[in-house]
Amino acid sequence: MTVIAFVLLFSAACLGYVLNLSAARSLRAGGARLHSLGSFHGGFAALLVLVPTFLFVVLWLVFQAPVIDRMTMAALPPGTLDGLETGAVQLILAEIKSIAGGRIFGTPELWKLAAADHLTGLRALSANLMVGLTAALALVLLVIARRTVAPDFRARQGTEGIIKGLMIFCSTVAIFTTIGIIASLVFETMRFFQMVPWHEFLFGTTWEPQMPIRADQIAATGAFGWLPVFLGTLVITVVALVFAVPVGLLSAIYLNEFASPGFRRIAKPVLEILAGVPTVVYGFFAVLTIAPALRSFGEMTGLPIAPNTAMAAGLVMGVMLIPFISSFADDALSAVPRTLRDGALALGATRAETVMNVLFPAAIPGIVGGVLLAVSRAIGETMIVVMAAGLIAKMTVNPLDSVTTVTVQIVTLLIGDTSFDSPKTLAAFALGFMLFVVTLGINVLALGIVRKYREVYD
Amino acid sequence: MTDLRIVERTVENHANKITARGVQVHYGDKHALKDVDVDILDKTVTAFIGPSGCGKSTFLRCLNRMNDTVATARVKGDIRIDGVDIYDRRVDPVQLRAKVGMVFQKPNPFPKSIYDNVAYGPKIHGLTRNKAEMDAVVETSLRKAALWNEVKDRLQDSGTSLSGGQQQRLCIARAVATSPEVLLMDEPCSALDPIATAQVEELIDDLRSQFSVVIVTHSMQQAARVSQRTAFFHLGHLVEYGETGNIFTNPRDPRTESYITGRIG
Numbered sequence: 247m248t249v250i251a252f253v254l255l256f257s258a259a260c261l262g263y264v265l266n267l268s269a270a271r272s273l274r275a276g277g278a279r280l281h282s283l284g285s286f287h288g289g290f291a292a293l294l295v296l297v298p299t300f301l302f303v304v305l306w307l308v309f310q311a312p313v314i315d316r317m318t319m320a321a322l323p324p325g326t327l328d329g330l331e332t333g334a335v336q337l338i339l340a341e342i343k344s345i346a347g348g349r350i351f352g353t354p355e356l357w358k359l360a361a362a363d364h365l366t367g368l369r370a371l372s373a374n375l376m377v378g379l380t381a382a383l384a385l386v387l388l389v390i391a392r393r394t395v396a397p398d399f400r401a402r403q404g405t406e407g408i409i410k411g412l413m414i415f416c417s418t419v420a421i422f423t424t425i426g427i428i429a430s431l432v433f434e435t436m437r438f439f440q441m442v443p444w445h446e447f448l449f450g451t452t453w454e455p456q457m458p459i460r461a462d463q464i465a466a467t468g469a470f471g472w473l474p475v476f477l478g479t480l481v482i483t484v485v486a487l488v489f490a491v492p493v494g495l496l497s498a499i500y501l502n503e504f505a506s507p508g509f510r511r512i513a514k515p516v517l518e519i520l521a522g523v524p525t526v527v528y529g530f531f532a533v534l535t536i537a538p539a540l541r542s543f544g545e546m547t548g549l550p551i552a553p554n555t556a557m558a559a560g561l562v563m564g565v566m567l568i569p570f571i572s573s574f575a576d577d578a579l580s581a582v583p584r585t586l587r588d589g590a591l592a593l594g595a596t597r598a599e600t601v602m603n604v605l606f607p608a609a610i611p612g613i614v615g616g617v618l619l620a621v622s623r624a625i626g627e628t629m630i631v632v633m634a635a636g637l638i639a640k641m642t643v644n645p646l647d648s649v650t651t652v653t654v655q656i657v658t659l660l661i662g663d664t665s666f667d668s669p670k671t672l673a674a675f676a677l678g679f680m681l682f683v684v685t686l687g688i689n690v691l692a693l694g695i696v697r698k699y700r701e702v703y704d
Numbered sequence: 705m706t707d708l709r710i711v712e713r714t715v716e717n718h719a720n721k722i723t724a725r726g727v728q729v730h731y732g733d734k735h736a737l738k739d740v741d742v743d744i745l746d747k748t749v750t751a752f753i754g755p756s757g758c759g760k761s762t763f764l765r766c767l768n769r770m771n772d773t774v775a776t777a778r779v780k781g782d783i784r785i786d787g788v789d790i791y792d793r794r795v796d797p798v799q800l801r802a803k804v805g806m807v808f809q810k811p812n813p814f815p816k817s818i819y820d821n822v823a824y825g826p827k828i829h830g831l832t833r834n835k836a837e838m839d840a841v842v843e844t845s846l847r848k849a850a851l852w853n854e855v856k857d858r859l860q861d862s863g864t865s866l867s868g869g870q871q872q873r874l875c876i877a878r879a880v881a882t883s884p885e886v887l888l889m890d891e892p893c894s895a896l897d898p899i900a901t902a903q904v905e906e907l908i909d910d911l912r913s914q915f916s917v918v919i920v921t922h923s924m925q926q927a928a929r930v931s932q933r934t935a936f937f938h939l940g941h942l943v944e945y946g947e948t949g950n951i952f953t954n955p956r957d958p959r960t961e962s963y964i965t966g967r968i969g
């Protein structure tokens with residue numbers, strides 16, 4: 247039935263286009279001077295029919311399910327649901343639905359069968375109603391659109407107005423989604439802070455989010471100090487950047503200034519492939535290659551190296567960031583105008599002097615912006631650290647120790663049986679919120695730096 | 705073209721600074737410069753004129769080996785400065801460019817302070833021993849470029865914050881600071897307004913007392929105003945070369961005459 251509704255509304259739109267177009271043409275054939283081209287009259291009709299009808303169908307599809315559920319439950323014999331909790335009521339509804347869908351387990355009570363029949367009937371009614379109303383609406387709009395055709399009707403402005411409205415709507419979708427995400431994050435974080443005081447979370451140095459699940463269970467009460475977790479994120483980020491920034495920058499400088507065109511033709515796509523590798527694959531690399539290598543290095547030298555180390559995760563994350571940094575730096579260097587390069591060379595600067603003294607400073611804003619974006623990627627990176635860093639939160643800055651990160655903790659807090667009302671799960675939202683705040687701050691800083699110090703070459 | 709104001713020219717006999725014989729330049733398959741012979745005098749302003757694309761810039765870039773930085777360019781022939789073949793394997797282009805300064809069509813100050821812009825050349829060539837000497841070099845260079853009075857209180861401002869004409873004079877100061885013997889200028893006034901152009905032209909006339917100046921220009925009035933000798937290029941050939949007054953009043957080659965009277969261009 248949904249398909250029929252959509253076919254109906256699209257054919258109505260096409261019909262509107264054709265009708266108005268031919269009406270406009272016949273007006274013109276009759277000698278009238280039209281304000282707008284015939285195709286604008288057609289387009290206006292098509293959009294006038296399409297947009298409201300489409301919205302109607304979508305809204306109907308969204309709201310029919312809850313309404314039907316309500317009506318089904320309301321039609322149950324009186325007293326059936328008395329004294330039941332929400333969970334139990336949900337269970338009954340689910341059972342009725344599966345009966346209506348033809349999956350019957352055991353021998354259900356008669357009133358459930360009756361309710362399922364009622365549900366099926368309601369669904370059929372809703373579908374028919376939707377198609378009927380769609381047709382009616384489309385027809386009404388068709389008539390309205392057809393009556394607009396007149397020599398001085400500004401169909402072009404009308405069409406452009408509707409299209410502009412659509413574009414505004416599309417561009418705000420992303421904004422509203424972001425606002426929604428932030429709102430839910432803030433909301434859950436507030437609930438967390440009702441259970442755990444905010445200063446304990448922000449300044450606490452112990453992270454042990456295990457909570458007793460049953461009242462008689464013996465377990466620690468749980469400690470929610472985020473500092474050790476955040477410190478872990480910082481250690482890994484620093485390791486990654488210490489590795490990635492010099493390598494990325496030098497490779498960008500080499501590719502941009504010294505490499506032969508042939509080498510550049512090969513090396514750039516290879517770097518881009520590196521950027522396209524899924525992070526989970528980097529995770530394998532960290533676990534299977536880097537971590538054992540570090541371990542055997544530790545055995546050889548007698549250094550105490552934990553099985554899961556910040557070093558392994560950080561190094562691999564660094565590899566992941568290299569193409570990111572290098573492509574940013576490459577773009578920034580290429581954006582420095584050729585005249586500056588020529589100016590330095592003509593003064594008798596060597597290639598290296600030109601790069602270091604003139605091109606690099608001119609490209610610094612772009613490079614800093616790239617590095618800061620790399621930082622916020624490193625902080626938010628999840629898969630590599632889940633696989634290669636540890637799970638134990640420690641107040642340590644030793645990269646050869648096992649650390650855990652904010653993202654790892656969010657994952658582990660939300661894995662398994664969770665109910666969203668214990669501090670354990672809500673802590674994940676608080677961590678997510680902090681992560682969001684930190685990366686947002688870094689991104690704002692990056693954009694600010696890029697904008698403030700960018701040289702404008704005309 | 706009777707309005708050309710031909711300045712009085714002291715026809716002193718200066719020595720040859722640059723001698724070029726049989727210079728050919730190819731960009732890939734394109735033959736951009738064909739068999740150019742020219743003698744450029746010391747302490748003289750030499751103007752290169754000609755329709756655009758005729759190879760003026762190309763020849764200019766041969767003189768400080770900037771064509772080396774163009775991957776497709778190949779230079780043949782013999783170019784000597786003070787008798788030394790600059791394309792000899794023993795000549796370091798980096799040192800050559802300290803001796804042969806260049807000013808470009810568009811002002812291209814580095815995104816550094818005014819002071820650092822001028823000090824850059826002396827610094828990389830190690831021409832000064834201490835800060836006081838560097839200060840002196842910066843000041844004299846800016847004075848030679850007639851910019852000192854305008855910027856002496858704001859030497860730490862960015863070079864890019866100056867106006868177009870000031871930027872171009874800053875670039876001249878920057879080139880002058882390495883004490884070159886030859887100054888190459890590729891259409892140095894084409895991005896400037898008439899007032900800035902007049903300032904730069906006046907400056908070029910002053911610079912003549914110390915350097916051999918070669919200027920590419922698309923304005924024949926400018927060539928007439930600032931130069932003592934003029935070379936006319938056409939389609940990669942050096943068509944005519946001689947004293948500026950003679951070239952403008954009494955050209956020998958019909959192509960030069962048509963260009964000067966505006967029939968080709």
Ligand SMILES: Nc1ncnc2c1ncn2[C@@H]1O[C@H](COP(=O)(O)OP(=O)(O)O)[C@@H](O)[C@H]1O
Binds near residue numbers: 757759762
């Ligand atoms: N880098 C280059 N690569 C290929 N061809 C070039 C290059 N530079 C200049 N040319 C060509 O060489 C010819 C001479 O150019 P140029 O010396 O810039 O002329 P002018 O300065 O007299 O206008 C032109 O035809 C131009 O297209």
Ligand SMILES: [Mg+2]
Binds near residue numbers: 760761762890
């Ligand atoms: Mg040119």
